[in-house]
Amino acid sequence: MKKELIRLVDCTMAFDGEIVLNAINLTIHDKEFLTLLGPSGCGKTTTLRIIGGFETPTAGSVLFDGVRINDVPPxxxxxNTVFQKYALFPHLNVFENVAFGLRVPQTLKGDDGRKRRVKVSEGEIEERVQAALELVGLKGYHRRRVHQLSGGQQQRVAIARAIVKRPQVLLLDEPLGALDLKLRKEMQHELKEIQQQVGITFVYVTHDQEEALTMSDTVVVMNHGNIQQIGTPVDIYNEPTNAFVADFIGESNIIQGVMHRDYDVTFAGRRFLCVDTGFDPEQPVDVVIRPEDVRITAPEDGQLRGTVNSVTFKGVFYETFVNVGDLEWMVHSTAAPTVGDEVGLCLTPEDIHVMDRPDLFPKGAEALTIEDVDPEPEFEDKYADEEAEETET
Amino acid sequence: MRRGLLRALKTRPGRLLAAPYIVWMALFTVIPLLLVVWFSFTTPEGGFSFDNFSQLLGYGAYFGRSFWLAALSTVICLVIGYPLAYAMSRETGAMRNTAMLLLMLPMWINMLLRTYAWMSILENRGLLNQLLSFLRLPTLHIINTPAAVAVGMVYNYLPFMVLPILTVIQKIDKSVVEAAQDLGGNQLTVFKRVVLPLSLPGVLSGITMVFVPGVSTFIISQTLGGGNSKMLGELIEMQFLGGTYNPYLGSAISLVMMVIVLISMAVMNRFGEGEEEVMVL
Structure with missing residues (x-):
């Protein structure tokens, strides 16, 4: 196991009495690529700013190498941080932007306990800046003015400026958010390569699940100031701990059901065999089924019967919506059924993921979308409605 | 320049919206300016001559005093105004609004009244000296000296220094300041290497907005300087309204003053750009 580097212990953050982070606990290891993933307002950027020293948590501790650093200024x-909108110094050229952190005199404690002001020599600055620019693919750009650069190049300068300081941890706040799709994909690869080359810890904030899955060693899914799940990208995708994670990572059919006992679940008006165990008898649950795991069959062969509502060509696959009773199923398949046809839907026990239903998140009959989750008052109202419905039935 | 203006009029949509202003400017700024140039090269008899300019040599003291006092007031405004603007930029909400109100409040009062108020403060038996003698301190003779004029100019023009600097500092991206902290800069370093250079445009326009009216002021110097330290503004006024009626000489003085002001502004702007370049290198 790698060495532990940063640990957040019961970190709570409140702005004007509103809780943004709710007592989160998180351990970041040395040389790890860790991604904080979640919708806007989930607390991921606040977490990053706490680690960077720009916010002091209302409660809890931030430990760095085992030392509490709550009150240590940035x-x-x-x-070092790569800021969301680059935050380059507009009055300095590329070289001076990158050299900024090296030119700042540092006060270091010597072995004798005395404080000394240390300056990096001009020769070393030149060497390190050029090396950093080469690493991010900007060799020969050092004399350019910052505003002469494209968005992608500015982003690279921001990365060079941060890593030239040789930090133990690089914090990246949605660094690719402003770039177009193609450039973003390229930069994802490059960032991963840079991380491996310099061999330091990256803490990366994004709302883009694909980005998180592509680059990370560890993904931390957050929502409403709480950590929903911590795991490897594969774990997060294949074994989401709740419906929120399942829906946020990739697309899902999320259906309410009841777990009668181990391996036995009812949803969509039918009893299914599944592989999940360890629930209370007759416990209400969320059932998550990935659209690529649903098979379309002839009506008589399916476990569920429905009518094809729409078919959309998505490039690699067709996205089909099938109405079964009052549920709408999303199916991804390589063959396209015809709209209006009656079809059967088939599920294997391994494809049925049964999850605890956290009280925090309301689930309607249809799949929950991210848009539904965000505004707080709305979701409380919905919850009230749903409770009322439940008591009626 | 004028051709560019005409072309803009022809090609830009919405040009009609600018028309009233352009007519206004032509009638009341451009034509009078041309008249000033015309008069300054003309003798009372109507002939072309450089006489007016050769007479100017006798008024060197006025030029020297005006530019010196304006420069001094500008420096004092900058020394007081920059820290004030910086402090205000770091305040939020009620505190900043209060500071802004206090800064703007005097500007709601007529400038002449404000200056007369200073007269009664600075007089030999004025408020200031009453206070000093009450404290058993030696009294000061300020009224009717250049010092009184400088005090009046600083008081009147300080907001014009603070406001542009404040505006520019407020516009500095917060994340740029955070980036500087993140890269190891303590407060002093962040100020010296990021906030100060990025606020220079505000400083330059503040200097312009204090220096230019400062050079040509006549109300302040007349009221507080008491005729002992006449400035260019008064001199020009005398040529047009006073007993020494001589609009030809007055025009020549105005023209030379304008040219010197323009040159000093150009030099300063160049210096400002140079400053930026130096920091870049």
């Missing part, structure tokens, strides 16, 4: 932390 300029004394061995972390």
């Amino acid at each position: 300029h004394k932390r061995r972390v």
Whole structure:
């Protein structure tokens, strides 16, 4: 196991009494690529700013190498940040932007306990800046003015400027958010390569699940100031712990059901065999089924019967919506059924993921979308409605 | 320049919206300016001559005093105004609004009244000296000296220094400041290497907005300077309204003053750009 580097212990953050982070616990290991993933307002950027020293948690501790650093100001932390909108210095050229952190005199404690001001020599600055620019693919750009650069190039300068300081941890706040899709994909690869080359810890914030899955060693899914799940990209995708994670990572059919006992679940008006165990008898649950796991069959061969509502060509696959009773199923398949046809839907026990239904998140009959989750008052109202419905039935 | 203006009029949509202003400017700024140039090269008899300019040599003291006092007031405004603007930029909500109100409040009062108020403060038996003698301190003779004029100019023009600087500092991207902290800069370093250079445009326009009216002021110097330290503004006024009626000489003085002001502004702007370049290198 890799060495532990940063640990957040019961970190709570409140702005004007509103809780943004709810007592989160998180361990970040040395040389790890860790991604904080979640919708806007989930607390991921706040978490990053706490690590960077720009926010002090309302409660809880931030440990760096086992030392509490809550009150250490940003300029004394061995972390550097790549800011969301680059935040380059507009009055300096590329070279001076990257050299900024090296030109700042540092006060270091010597072995004798005395504080000394240390300056990096001009020769070393030149060498390190050029090396950093080469690493991010901007060799020969050092004399350019910042505003002469494209968005992608500015992003690279921001990365070079941060890593030239040789931090132990690099914090990246949605660094690719402003770039177009193609450039974003390229930069994802490059960032991963840079991380491996310099061999430091990356803490990466994004709302883009694909980005998170592509680059990370560890993904931390957050929502409403709480950590929903921590795991490898494969774990998060294949074994989401709740319907929110399942829906946020990839697309899902999320259906309410009842778990009668181990391996026995009812949803969509039918009893299914499944592989899940360890629930209370007759416990209400969320059932998550990935659209690519649903098979379309002839009506008489299916476990469920429905009518094809729409078919959309998506490139690699067709996205089909099938109405079964009052549920709408999303199916991804390589063959396209005809709209209006009656079809059967088939599920294997391994494809049925049964999850605890957290009280925090309301689930309607149809799949929950991210848009539904965000505004708080709305979701409380919905919840009230749903409760009322439940008591009626 | 004028051709560019005409072309803009022809090609830009919405040009009609600018028309009233352009007519206004032509009638009341451009034509009078041309008249000033015309008069300054003309003798009372109507002939072309450089006489007016050769007479100017006798008024060197006025030029020197005006530019010196304007420069001094500008420096004092900058020294007081920059820290004030910086402090205000770091305040939020009620505190900043209060500071803004206090800064703007005097500007709601007529400038002449404000200056007369200073007269009664600075007089030999004025408020200031009453206070000093009450404290058993030696009294000061300020009224009717250049110092009184400088005090009046600083008081009147300070908001014009603070506001542009404040506006520019407020516009500095917060994340740029955070980036500087993140890269190891303590407060002093962040100020010296990021906030100060990025606020220079505000400083330059503040200097312009204090220096230019400062050079040509006549109300302040007349009221507080008491005729002992006449400035260019008064001199020009005398040529047009006073007993020494001589609009030809007055025009020549105005023209030379304008040219010197323009040159000093150009030099300063160049210096400002140079400053930026130096920091870039």
